Structures are given as structure tokens and as C-alpha cells.
Amino acid sequence: MTFLGAATSLAADGPLALAGPPGADDAAPDVEMAAHAPNVASYTLRAKLDPTRHTVHGEGTITWRNASSKAVSELWMHLYLNAFKNQSSVFMRAPIGGFRGGHIPSEWGSIDLKRLVLVDGETRHDLLPTIELRRPGDEDETDARVPLPREVAPGAEIALEVEWDDKLPNIVERTGYDGSFHMVGQWFPKIAKLEADGSFAHFPFHHLGEFYADYGTYDVTIDVPDDFIVGATGPVTETRREGGRLVERHVQGDIHDFAWTAWDGYRVKKETIHGVDVTVLAPAGYDDHVERELETMRFALPHYGARYGKYPYPVLTLVHPPVTASEAGGMEYPTLITTGQPSWLPRGLWFVEGVTIHEFGHQYFYGLLASNEDAWPFLDEGLNSYAENEAMAAWKGAGSGIHFAGLTIGDVEAQAERARHFGHDEKIAQGAGAFATGSAYGALVYSRTAALLETIARAYGKAKMDRALGVYARRFRFRHPTPNDLIDTIRAEIGPGAADNLRAGLFDKGWVDYTITQTSSHPSHGAAGMFDRDGKRETISPDKTARPNRYDGSVLVVRRGTLRFPVEIELVATDGSRSRVTWDGEAESFRVPYSGSAALRSAIVDPDDRILLDEHPQNNFATAPGQATAGAPRVLERGMFWAATLLGGLAP
Numbered sequence: 087m088t089f090l091g092a093a094t095s096l097a098a099d100g101p102l103a104l105a106g107p108p109g110a111d112d113a114a115p116d117v118e119m120a121a122h123a124p125n126v127a128s129y130t131l132r133a134k135l136d137p138t139r140h141t142v143h144g145e146g147t148i149t150w151r152n153a154s155s156k157a158v159s160e161l162w163m164h165l166y167l168n169a170f171k172n173q174s175s176v177f178m179r180a181p182i183g184g185f186r187g188g189h190i191p192s193e194w195g196s197i198d199l200k201r202l203v204l205v206d207g208e209t210r211h212d213l214l215p216t217i218e219l220r221r222p223g224d225e226d227e228t229d230a231r232v233p234l235p236r237e238v239a240p241g242a243e244i245a246l247e248v249e250w251d252d253k254l255p256n257i258v259e260r261t262g263y264d265g266s267f268h269m270v271g272q273w274f275p276k277i278a279k280l281e282a283d284g285s286f287a288h289f290p291f292h293h294l295g296e297f298y299a300d301y302g303t304y305d306v307t308i309d310v311p312d313d314f315i316v317g318a319t320g321p322v323t324e325t326r327r328e329g330g331r332l333v334e335r336h337v338q339g340d341i342h343d344f345a346w347t348a349w350d351g352y353r354v355k356k357e358t359i360h361g362v363d364v365t366v367l368a369p370a371g372y373d374d375h376v377e378r379e380l381e382t383m384r385f386a387l388p389h390y391g392a393r394y395g396k397y398p399y400p401v402l403t404l405v406h407p408p409v410t411a412s413e414a415g416g417m418e419y420p421t422l423i424t425t426g427q428p429s430w431l432p433r434g435l436w437f438v439e440g441v442t443i444h445e446f447g448h449q450y451f452y453g454l455l456a457s458n459e460d461a462w463p464f465l466d467e468g469l470n471s472y473a474e475n476e477a478m479a480a481w482k483g484a485g486s487g488i489h490f491a492g493l494t495i496g497d498v499e500a501q502a503e504r505a506r507h508f509g510h511d512e513k514i515a516q517g518a519g520a521f522a523t524g525s526a527y528g529a530l531v532y533s534r535t536a537a538l539l540e541t542i543a544r545a546y547g548k549a550k551m552d553r554a555l556g557v558y559a560r561r562f563r564f565r566h567p568t569p570n571d572l573i574d575t576i577r578a579e580i581g582p583g584a585a586d587n588l589r590a591g592l593f594d595k596g597w598v599d600y601t602i603t604q605t606s607s608h609p610s611h612g613a614a615g616m617f618d619r620d621g622k623r624e625t626i627s628p629d630k631t632a633r634p635n636r637y638d639g640s641v642l643v644v645r646r647g648t649l650r651f652p653v654e655i656e657l658v659a660t661d662g663s664r665s666r667v668t669w670d671g672e673a674e675s676f677r678v679p680y681s682g683s684a685a686l687r688s689a690i691v692d693p694d695d696r697i698l699l700d701e702h703p704q705n706n707f708a709t710a711p712g713q714a715t716a717g718a719p720r721v722l723e724r725g726m727f728w729a730a731t732l733l734g735g736l737a738p
């Protein structure tokens with residue numbers, strides 16, 4: 087989802103290399119990419135909406151295969167709408183703040199299972215009497231244990247008949263209703279992901295947590311009043327109107343969730359883009375927004391396809407919720423994303439484009455990779471934020487966040503600025519429920535991951551990072567990669583230094599601050615003293631050693647912190663000449679010798695701002711003693727960053 091309220095910051099108009107030339111990345115890495123996901127958990131469901139009572143009656147069949155190596159004798163089932171049932175749910179009792187809305191709904195939501203039957207040949211086992219909705223001493227009902235009457239062997243498949251009633255809350259974060267607008271997510275009983283070792287990755291619905299599930303085929307028939315318009319995961323395979331109702335069937339394989347929306351206020355716009363049937367559903371009066379979202383997809387579908395592998399589904403639906411239901415915006419489901427931002431935003435404030443591209447990016451990092459978002463939220467939101475920054479910079483250039491009224495604001499600099507404030511508090515690589523605040527979650531999971539990846543890209547080469555993420559996204563498509571899969575790919579494609587920095591940055595609160603602590607030069611002298619040369623002793627007095635028009639000196643660069651990036655150091659002489667040396671950054675300090683025909687005036691470490699994670703960029707510049715302090719532009723730039731951070735707090 088989108089981290090709404092993310093700070094935006096001013097890009098330095100200096101020598102920033104934000105993106106390679108568009109089109110330079112069309113060569114896809116030669117990596118095997120699965121054409122289909124394994125069919126593990128498949129759902130054939132029927133859903134009937136009552137838009138007046140805001141209820142959904144659901145029924146159907148779940149087929150589930152034990153894809154692990156061990157027999158299992160229980161299932162875990164997520165009943166996530168119960169997060170909105172009362173204030174004792176894990177979702178509601180988490181300290182709320184700093185991340186999206188998460189307000190207390192004025193109407194509660196719930197999911198009540200009415201039937202859960204294991205079909206075992208001719209025998210039917212009613213599983214409802216033994217289901218454990220709660221843990222002892224805990225009233226949360228989002229994570230249910232379902233004991234089975236017999237073991238399910240590895241590779242064996244079972245079928246469950248289900249029937250349930252949803253009561254939708256008024257919009258909380260992603261789900262619910264507002265008037266006759268309905269956004270129906272996390273709405274059906276869903277089996278938790280079974281890991282290869284036979285354990286279920288199950289968890290209650292946490293305020294900051296997202297999702298994790300096995301792949302399967304979803305065949306869902308949605309039944310709404312016939313003046314409503316439906317948007318849903320997967321293509322429509324059947325439509326009929328009967329008895330004042332619209333019945334729409336959607337079928338899609340290779341996915342791990344299904345969401346839908348129904349509203350009598352939608353305007354519909356369709357366009358085929360890059361072979362994908364794109365539908366935009368938006369309120370009346372949003373024609374310009376709809377066009378901007380389509381413009382975004384005309385860029386994004388080929389761009390992401392070239393980078394991370396072809397988008398494999400025939401459809402994509404963009405849902406722009408009405409302004410009164412904006413909390414439903416900025417969310418991702420397979421083949422369906424919700425966008426947002428107010429209708430008055432002019433072009434140049436690229437927030438409509440930014441949220442659209444962010445949610446579309448989730449089709450890859452959430453949809454096609456499907457990592458455990460509860461345990462490792464950065465694998466989705468962090469990589470997706472990096473990809474969003476990369477895409478927006480490739481598309482819009484340095485003003486990828488804002489290019490309006492004289493302001494040029496880049497997404498990636500904004501992320502780095504936010505990332506600095508939380509880097510020592512908590513690690514990035516931890517479960518969603520472990521973060522102390524929503525602000526820390528947003529700054530670390532989204533921004534610091536993106537800034538870390540961007541620093542690696544700038545330090546070791548963007549082309550290498552492009553290739554590494556391209557390999558990762560293709561190799562692990564449909565395979566639920568873990569942090570080690572990402573780090574191993576970075577190691578293989580970029581090198582051990584990059585992989586070590588990535589691991590330290592993710593798991594160990596890795597940080598870095600390059601600084602220049604000494605800069606000096608003096609007129610050059612030869613050595614004085616007694617010398618035995620050619621069989622003769624010669625004494626040279628100190629006043630005879632001067633070398634005219636030569637200066638010697640040095641610059642001392644110190645690396646504080648635990649990350650070790652290679653870095654450049656630029657030396658500037660009083661005659662304006664400049665020279666650069668590269669330091670591998672491995673040791674804790676590095677003395678750069680200076681020798682030239684003019685005195686040393688100043689030195690700067692990381693002159694091209696590659697090390698976005700550098701904690702104190704203002705100490706990267708130093709003037710030699712006795713030299714005028716003119717020419718320290720970065721101090722000014724940093725002032726701009728602070729101004730931008732302030733502005734970011736006010737941005738919609």
C-alpha cells in the first residue's frame with residue numbers, strides 16, 4: 087500500500103545522476119521465469135452484496151493441497167474482517183498513529199463462518215464445532231485454528247465447503263463501505279500459507295501488517311444490484327442480469343488473493359495497453375485523473391515488464407475511490423489496485439502518477455513474488471518503493487515528485503531524508519508487528535530500504551542494480567522469496583561488498599557517515615640534513631630545500647559507522663584544478679596525499695552524492711586552513727532538504 091503523508095524533499099539541482107537513459111534497460115537478463123504458479127489453494131466462491139445493509143453472503147468450495155514435505159493435521163484460516171469486530175482485536179488494540187488512518191469505525195465489521203465442511207470422499211466432516219477462533223486469553227478472531235479429523239499427507243488434496251456472512255465496516259484503511267461505495271477486501275475465509283517444512287505462516291491481522299498466501303486459481307461470481315458497476319480481480323468470464331441483479335463471474339489463475347468493488351457511482355474507462363486490458367473506475371468529474379492514470383500505465387506496463395519480467399495477466403483494474411472513501415485508496419490486490427489523490431492536483435504535482443505507479447509496482451513485489459509481508463514487509467514495500475523511485479525518475483527526471491512552481495523535488499531524495507531520522511532506532515528487517523510506531527514502519531520499511539538500495543546502485547553502478555533486481559524478480563516469480571534470496575542475488579550480480587552492506591543495512595541498523603577531518607597543504611620542501619651520497623657527505627640546510635611552485639599536503643577522510651561503500655574524494659586547488667581519487671571505504675580512515683602547483687583549497691568526499699544514506703552530508707566538505715570558505719554549496723542544499731521535509735509533511 088501507499089505510505090500516505092510520506093515526506094517529499096527537494097532534489098539538489100547539482101550533479102545528481104537519477105536515472106539512466108530510458109530504453110537502456112530493455113535487455114532482459116537471461117533468467118528462467120516460471121510461466122505459472124503452483125496451484126495450492128484455489129477458491130470457487132459466490133458473493134452476494136446487500137448494499138443497504140453492507141453485507142456480503144458468501145459460499146463456495148476451497149481446494150487445498152498439502153505442498154509441504156510433512157503430513158498436517160490442522161489448517162490455519164485467516165478471518166481478517168474480524169479485525170474490525172471490536173477494540174480487542176490485534177488490529178484495533180495496537181497503538182495507532184503515524185500510518186494511514188486506522189480510526190475506530192463507526193460501524194464494526196465482521197466475518198461469521200456459517201459452514202465449514204471437509205469433503206472426504208463420501209464422508210463429510212463438520213469442522214465448525216472444533217474450530218478455535220481465538221487463543222486463550224485473547225479475543226482476536228482473525229487467525230483461526232481448524233483441527234482436521236485426519237492427517238493430510240504431503241501432496242494430498244482436500245476440499246472444504248464454506249459459507250459465511252460478512253458485515254463490512256465503514257471504510258477502515260482498505261476495506262469497507264462509504265454510502266453505496268463498497269471496497270471488498272480480506273472478505274473470505276482464507277487458508278494461511280503452509281511452508282515447505284509443514285508449518286503454517288499464520289498471524290493475526292496487525293495494524294501495520296500485510297499478507298502472505300499460497301497461489302491458486304480464483305473463480306468468483308459476484309452478485310450485486312444491476313445498477314452497480316463491479317471491479318474485481320481477474321477477467322470477466324460471464325455476465326448476466328436477472329431479477330434486478332447483475333451477476334459477474336471472474337476467473338484468474340496464478341494469484342494469491344481476490345478483491346472486488348461495487349458502486350453505482352463509477353464511470354468506466356477502458357484501454358488496451360501493452361497487451362493488457364486496463365479498466366479505470368472513478369467517480370464522475372475525474373476525467374483528467376483517469377487520463378493521468380492511463381498515461382501512467384502506458385509508461386509503467388512496458389517499463390516494469392522490461393525490468394522485472396512481463397506482467398502475466400490479461401487485465402488490470404484501477405479503482406479511484408470517491409473522495410469521502412480515500413482510505414480505500416493506495417492499495418494493491420492481484421490485478422486490481424486502488425489509487426487516489428484529490429481531483430484538483432495539477433500536472434507537475436506528480437502524486438496521482440506516484441500512487442498509481444507504486445500500486446502497480448506491487449503487482450510484482452507483492453503479487454508475483456509474494457514474500458511473507460508479515461515477517462519481512464521490506465521485501466514488498468521497500469523494494470517497491472525503490473522501483474517506484476526508479477520508474478518515476480526514468481519517466482519524469484529530477485522533478486519526479488514535484489516539478490511545479492519553481493520546485494524540483496525528487497522521490498529518492500525525499501526517501502533518503504526520511505530514512506535518516508529512524509536509522510538508529512530499529513532495524514529494517516523485522517516483522518510488521520515489531521515496529522514501535524507507524525512512522526518508524528513507514529520510514530524504515532519504505533524509505534530506508536529504498537535509500538539503501540539506491541545507495542548500493544549509485545556506489546556500485548545502477549546497471550548492476552537494475553540487472554540484479556531483474557534477475558531476482560524473474561528467478562523468484564511465484565516462489566515467495568526470503569531476505570536471503572535477495573541478498574544472495576545481490577552478491578552474485580553486484581558483489582560481496584554490496585551484499586554485506588545490504589545485509590548490515592537491513593538486519594544490523596547499518597549506517598555510515600563519511601567526513602573530512604583534515605585538509606592542508608604547504609609549500610613543498612626537499613629533505614634537510616646530512617646525506618652520504620656518492621662517497622661524499624653532504625649537509626643540506628633547511629633554508630635550501632624549497633621547491634618553487636610546488637605544494638604538498640593531504641586530506642584525511644574518516645568513515646564512521648558500519649557500512650563500507652567505495653567513495654570518491656575530490657581535491658580542489660587554489661588555481662581551480664580538481665582531482666579525484668577513489669577509496670574502497672574498507673578501513674576507518676584514508677589519507678589522500680596532495681601534490682600540486684597550487685595550494686589546496688578544499689576537499690569533498692562523495693562529490694556526486696552517491697551515498698544517499700550518509701548521515702551528515704554537510705560534513706563531507708572541508709576547506710583548508712587559511713582558505714576562504716566560499717564554495718560550500720552542499721550546506722545550502724541541505725537547507726533546501728530541510729525546507730522540503732517541512733513541505734513534505736504538508737503534502738497531500
Ligand SMILES: [Zn+2]
Pocket residue numbers: 087088089444448467470
Ligand atoms: Zn505499498
